[in-house]
């Protein structure tokens with residue numbers, strides 16, 4: 001049986017992604033839903049103009065059949081080593097703005113280094129990055145600023161400190177001595193049709209709570225320049241400075257303030273579209289605002305509410321479209337669904353968990369189908385697993401936001417209330433100011449609303465209303481291959497594996513009968529590399545240890561009657577730690593002990609009369625049981641059932657059945673490896 005790699009945390013979503021079950025046939029090709037998507041789709045359609053989606057009259061958009069894209073927000077980042085998936089922009093900003101709104105955006109900005117932030121992309125086009133920035137800046141009726149040190153660089157802009165050459169006494173505001181200057185080259189892909197798209201969003205949002213104020217803007221020479229309040233370190237910087245972790249207390253303060261900022265942004269009709277630690281900045285150090293939180297980078301913002309009609313934009317789904325940053329994007333964004341308020345909140349949940357745990361379970365995937373694999377992993381990871389080692393409020397928050405409907409109005413006050421227990425009552429002690437959250441609370445007369453009261457049965461406006469979501473059925477795009485080889489003699493094994501590897505397949509499962517092997521080779525394992533060993537020694541310790549050292553984990557094992565075994569070890573598994581045990585009786589006690597330590601059985605086999613059981617941490621299982629049948633004389637039949645992240649359903653998926661002749665109960669060696677994935 002091929003091992004299912006995905007659980008059913010959000011089974012409906014998973015159905016969206018996975019091909020329908022089909023019989024496994026020899027050399028059968030399966031359809032893989034869109035994953036190796038167009039690298040750069042030239043002239044992509046604006047999502048807002050999709051049939052039945054656009055609310056206003058359509059505006060002709062100059063077609064550009066090149067990868068250059070259109071308008072600001074054309075986030076084509078040439079140096080991005082990741083798959084650059086290009087997409088049309090989301091909903092129209094307003095009729096007059098549609099020409100700008102038809103934007104193509106490079107979606108994947110997450111370079112996913114282990115334990116590091118997605119690197120900032122340094123890919124503004126060559127000319128844009130090689131043109132020297134001006135020594136002084138004056139745009140509109142702004143004062144003259146001397147361009148000083150660089151504050152940061154994104155895929156689109158470079159941000160510098162601008163120091164007034166004369167006058168100015170304030171720390172922030174239009175008269176500030178120092179400001180942040182965001183420069184975008186006129187030839188950068190975001191500016192092909194005039195000023196950056198982000199400017200329009202700032203126009204609509206200036207003065208919005210938690211969004212930095214823009215005081216002047218204009219073009220000078222080759223650059224479009226925004227003059228804005230200078231801010232302090234990002235949450236990414238803070239997290240780094242704190243040793244790549246953050247206390248739940250601090251994360252809770254961030255949570256309530258960030259929810260509040262998103263609420264205000266959403267009230268203005270926008271969703272941010274790229275919520276992540278790098279885009280939250282604190283106020284200027286030493287200023288009264290140093291503990292205040294700001295949300296920057298509005299280049300991916302879109303309207304969830306039509307500016308004219310005030311109606312929620314229509315639902316649409318374009319599976320070949322992705323916008324955002326892979327690590328923090330919502331599952332809906334991965335699936336190409338129109339962005340709405342729930343997506344910002346889901347990204348916030350991932351941001352918070354990342355800040356506390358220093359890692360998200362889908363970090364580390366590389367390659368052309370990284371976004372697909374990350375999405376699959378997000379869907380398969382239960383809130384329990386996601387939030388282990390995080391206080392309960394974070395799980396509640398994650399569950400609440402991942403269960404939201406497309407057009408559901410978030411209950412911001414309730415979301416904020418989840419974090420009440422973690423917030424220091426005394427204001428000066430709080431690491432982050434929570435003014436916004438207090439304002440949200442004021443609506444209900446206190447910071448935290450009464451949960452029970454709020455959970456009274458509510459009038460469900462959605463009852464009886466037409467469906468607002470559709471489940472897409474994917475047609476074959478990229479072939480997904482699976483091969484089943486059986487009755488394979490030792491001498492033929494290598495040939496099959498080598499051929500499969502050449503065709504991009506890895507071994508997903510092995511078994512043995514009558515000293516012959518069966519193996520399934522699969523294009524959808526998610527592994528990035530694989531080694532295997534056929535040995536006369538059952539689970540050959542030295543070889544396994546050697547591969548562990550190289551960061552391979554055991555992904556499948558099979559033992560033959562003659563005592564030999566086949567061990568397959570892979571990179572790209574979700575596992576973070578692994579142990580295995582050889583035993584002449586089934587090692588119930590050991591399994592029980594390891595369960596308590598967070599391990600689950602991930603493969604097992606017998607060779608002759610000996611059991612080999614492998615247990616792994618971060619297996620994706622939330623629960624596991626085994627049943628032992630003694631059916632055939634002394635023969636033992638054992639079935640391990642795994643519950644894959646579907647606690648609500650209590651579903652148990654049978655994993656495997658093995659046979660063994662158990663004669664004695666002597667315990668053999670036990671080996672383990674701890675790998676720190678940080």
Ligand SMILES: Nc1ncnc2c1ncn2[C@@H]1O[C@H](COP(=O)(O)OP(=O)(O)OP(=O)(O)O)[C@@H](O)[C@H]1O
Nearest residue numbers: 151152153154155156157159180229230231297299
């Ligand atoms: N007002 C500000 N004050 C201080 N630093 C800032 C300010 N705005 C931006 N920065 C710094 O500059 C970096 C780039 O800014 P920003 O994210 O707006 O650019 P971008 O090109 O749109 O980025 P991205 O590629 O993430 O979309 C930020 O990560 C931050 O470090």
